[in-house]
Amino acid sequence: MTLLAGAAAPAPAPVAHPVHKPADASQAQPVSYGPQYAAAHVYLEPGTMPAFVRSWEATFGGSHYDFVDDVNVTPTPSKALSTFITSPVGHLSVFDYHTPKPHPFGEERTGWGVTDVDKAVKAAQRSGAYELVAPFDDPVGRDAVIQFPGGLNTQLWLNFTSPTLPELTTTPENRVYITAGTLRPFLSSYLQFTHGRIVKDEKRADAAEVGEPNQVMHRISITSQFGKTVVFVTDGHLPHPYGEESIGYEVADLDNAIAKAKATGADVLAKPHTANGRTSAVVRFPGGYVAEVHQNVS
Incomplete structure (x- = not known):
């Protein structure tokens, strides 16, 4: 899951997948909230998150949310340090896992925001894609992982909160x-x-x-x-x-x-x-x- 922790003020719990709450979640087709909600998923070598964040922001600009430790955003138990980076060239959900990553997490390149995860998975299957991880609830939303023919994995998510991400200067x-x-x-x-x-x-x-x-x-x-x-x-x-x-x-x-x-x-x-x-x-x-x-x- 694309995790986003509180930025300006401390939050009582992690906030994941910043997204506008859909006006009509019953829409038949999965709909993105814009390219800025298709965040890259970045899995780092242990202990390197501060260095990565410094380098990314120095290179492209932007800012990051507070680091949140020991988060579990997978359907089976796991723990990771996480942050969310907003930058003009693309937004990133960043993880440094303390435990082994449950398969197939770490193999998905992006998380795509959709209006309804369950309907999106069914739409993916109708298109010929595969369900790798069936929809599951996390503390702040719902997620799944699909794979397109050829091996392209992506995570689908819906956040129940409605923060807003900045528009991108260029689209990744x-x-x-x-x-x-x-x-x-x-x-x-x-x-x-x-x-x-x-x-x-x-x-x-x-x-x-x-x-x-x-x-x-x-x-x-x-x-x-x-x-x-x-x-x-x-x-x-x-x-x-x-x-x-x-x-x-x-x-x-x-x-x-x-x-x-x-x-x-x-x-x-x-x-x-x-x-x-x-x-x-x-x-x-x-x-x-x-x-x-x-x-x-x-």
Whole structure:
């Protein structure tokens, strides 16, 4: 679950999944509350949360909510230190687990806010996705985990409170690596569930974007109420570190962002390079979170 602890003033209990309470929870289709409610889920190496938060905020700006310890937001017992980061390029729910993570938690890349978790799971199943974790209640809401064909896991959530998250300056994108044989069932399920649309379909895009210069690949850009998605259709023979990053973040000045990240303990795993209308790099932040960071170019 995307946990959010009290920010401005102490709260008697953790508040999770900041979201507007739906006006009509009986809607037949799952509806997102906007890309800012599709928060990345970040699972850190033990003891590294302060360093990660400092590096992220120094790189992208933003702020974090108070750390909350010993939270249990899984259907079976677990304990973690957690915080929620709001930043102009994307919001993150961050966990440092003290106990082993119950499977399959830690494998989902995002948490998507929906108007009704149970109906959303049924809609996912109708689209061809799978129910990995059946809906369950937590102290502040309801959650489930689904998987789209090809192995993309996401958590679905509904919070019973109604705080508001700030709008994003730029919208982060899911980065999906998939093989040609799985593309059709993935797209069928993903587009049906998200009510998304393909905004760009490049059959011969520059594969230098994913570390394969002088080669081409099939690249598909999708937009929906849950944010942006870019699909890379490859043979799965990916050079390191591609495939480790699950989210891409857009900035106005890539060199400046990288300099700030490096100054606060981050490592650059893939140096800046230009392909498909963007200059991008892959960065590993303290605690192990790997992200693509890019600047659009004309």
